[in-house]
Amino acid sequence: MNALTRMLLGRLGGLLLTLFLASVVIYSAVLLTGDPIAALAGGAKPTPELIEQIRAEYHLDDPVWSRYWQWLTAVFQGDFGRSFVYKTDVTTLVAPRFGITLQLVLLTVLLILVFGVGSGILAATRGRAVDRTVATATSLGMALPTFVVAILLIWIFAKTLGWFPVYGDGDGFWDRLWHLILPAISLAVLFIAYISRVTRSSLVAQLHSEHVDTARVRGIPRGRIFGAHVFRNASPQILAIAGTTIAGLFAASAIAEVAFGLGGIGSLLVQAAARADLPVVQIVSLLLVTIFVVLNAAADVISALIDPSSVEGGGLA
Template sequence: MGIAAFVLRRLCAGLLLLSALSFLVFALLAASPGTPIQTLLGTRPATPELVAELRARHHLDDPFAVQYLHWLSDAVHLDLGRSISVQPGTPVADIIYGRMALTAELALYCLLLALLVGVPLGMAAGIRRGRTADRGISLLATVGFGAPVHALSIVLLYVFGVVLGWFPVYGAGEGFADRVTHLTLPAVALATVLSAVVIRQTRAATLTVTRQDYVTFARLRGLSPARVLFRYVLRNSAPPVVTSAGLLLIAPLGSGIFIEQVFSLPGAGSLLLSAVASEDVPVVQGLTLLLGALVIVINLLVDLLTFLLDPRIRLHAEGES
């Protein structure tokens, strides 16, 4: 199976999953308490003109399947409707855009910190298997993996924000340097758990690679430890680490809901909570659909990178074709 067939296969699976997700998201309107008109009206008065406008805009007089197709067509063109209560009358796409940008920045910052900490420590633990360094790093990873993100966020906020005053305690900041300063504490809170995962994955991959014959032969040829490490161990340990890194990029999209509440960040997580609390169905629909699409795209990219980096995956795929 070539790369084109592999991508096509994964893309079709992703589109099927996204189609199912979009149908479930659209069904939120029908499943919400009251009639769809009552949901779409929110706190606005039910004047005949407004009711007629909403029925026409959302095709409420058509069968359910037709309504869904109209909504899906609009969603493909990034027309996700208008907010009912979060920002009444504002296009949902405009609301989500600014919030998602902040959440994406936080996710990338977390991933960068997790990789910078996790990869070197994981490789060090794998190379020094069974020694004091390995036991210490493994213990550190276990503690980090079990740390509750919400509680850790509060501790970091209190110690480094309130007591020491090194970092801001709320808001997202303006400009690059200010934004980095504001996002550092929430990024560290999330990266603590993510780096523990990276340490474990990197350690396991390093152990597997160092046991291979080609690494043993490289050492017998008299190559320096640094050359063996960077030319053979690091290169061949990359596929599982890349896979875990891509999947970890998804984690802040979920855990970020709690982080954004603690640090008062106006991101996608806080927007979702506000929309659910105020029963703003169009915002919930649009944000859920976008987050689901991002998860599917990230998984597709991870599969593609793994296919390109790991020859074993390519051989297995060719064997199936």
Template sequence: MGRRLAALLGLLLVLSFAIFSLMYLAPGSPEQVLLGTRPASPELLASLRHQFHLDVPFLERYWLWLSDAVRFDLGSSARSGRAVTSMIGDRIGVTAFLAGYAFVVAVGAGVPLGVLAAVRRRTGVDRGVVGLTVVGVSAPAFVTGVVLLYLFAVTLGWFPSYGPGSGVADRFWHLTLPALALALTALALVTKITRTAMVGVLEQDYVGFALARGVPLRRVLVRHALRNALVPIMTAAGAVVTILLTGTILVESTFSLPGLGGLLVDAVNDKDVPLLQGVVLLLAIVIVLVNLAIDILYTRVDPRIAYGRSAA
């Protein structure tokens, strides 16, 4: 555990340095990047240099920024002047709800579909599920979103066409179409990996022995086959989080949702580097922590992994 946490801190440190360097990779001087299209007066330039520590060496600037970030102070927006943490706090609820909703849909539907395809291997059901995964992987989230929006919001009027809704039930209703559009690619990945893992497990001798002893098929699938196929499925779940967080940028723009995706797009369009750094740093931390949690869960699901690491 100690080595895992040390590796996590090292990775976060490297990511924070790369994210902080965004300002200095952009064309022009840091002052020009922060100013954007505003006229540059000597007083404004002096204020920017003092506010963003541009009058000290680069590594010292990074240390000051990192020290503030550890205390949840990500600075102020270069355009609005508001605190970056406050702007993120206003938007994070919609993105968290949307990503969580899409994750439940992707994993909750992908795992049963993968198991069904593995059990009905080389049948029409299997080919149909595999065809669904091909469509899901091939269709970008924004294209799926536009199709769902036109069919179920504009044509049929079953769902709202924009807005996050208010209250839990209303938010579920408003975010159903965005969650489906976001979850389709992830669902295809989970289904494909579940099917592959289950096919390998179902070919093992202990599964055949259990069935020969008269153990019900459902019990064999859940307690023996699926349990031993969980490690690759959990790996897919970690990849799903990354897919969902990156996909929210396009889906939120398609459905006019005030989430972190829209905030990130606004930061890029406005060249608001402090806001861009804050949002990207938050997304990177979430992805790293999710993968750490899955890495820890591996040892709970399959104790042989922990034993193998101890032996190594």
């Protein structure tokens, strides 16, 4: 069994263990929020008879471990439960909202990769003036929280200039895209600054490495040196950070979704938590954790495929 296969099996085992522990933590944490009787009663003051009926229907008197096992086995069978508030299957609530969040994240990822990696490359290769300009811009970007950026964008580009809509998801592909531009920018600014700095530092380290100096002495063209030696060797570190960043966007999207009135899973999670809609909170939280863990594992695997020596040397073992 080679090093890459061992790494893949290790990542798979770690992924499954992480998801199992996450399911235990999520289920337990949600139970600590209180008794769901009020939410299940629909806001009315429950009578003793109604309380008894609800406890029997939802097995609320069963031991916690038994209820957790029932919930977990139901999830594996594709039964994600019914919303306490909306009285409908959780899947019916989550599926269309996940599509909105996915579109927002994909647009945000595009902005991060283009402007984050692009500005990092410029800072590392275009001289001190460009480096200082990018450093100043990234410092400002990292200092601005997402909700502050959202407010500024709404004020300037939606209210003052009237170029973009303020609220809603839009109808049709182009209208949806137009509605998602400002939320994606507000969500991307912080991460663009972070990826830019990681890209710049990784490239600078490679530019001053011994093998790059050797390539220059041998007369290899600068473009080939940058592509084959500098960027290729820096890409595993950039990809690892980018993978973690992209995975975190699904959770961070809640801020932009609430600010711009988007009906994504982030805003659904906020609403469900406020209304004690426990099945929705559990499934959305588990979905976000699953996305985060899977994307991080995928980034590790891709990094290993790009640079197998990092596995053989123990970097990803």
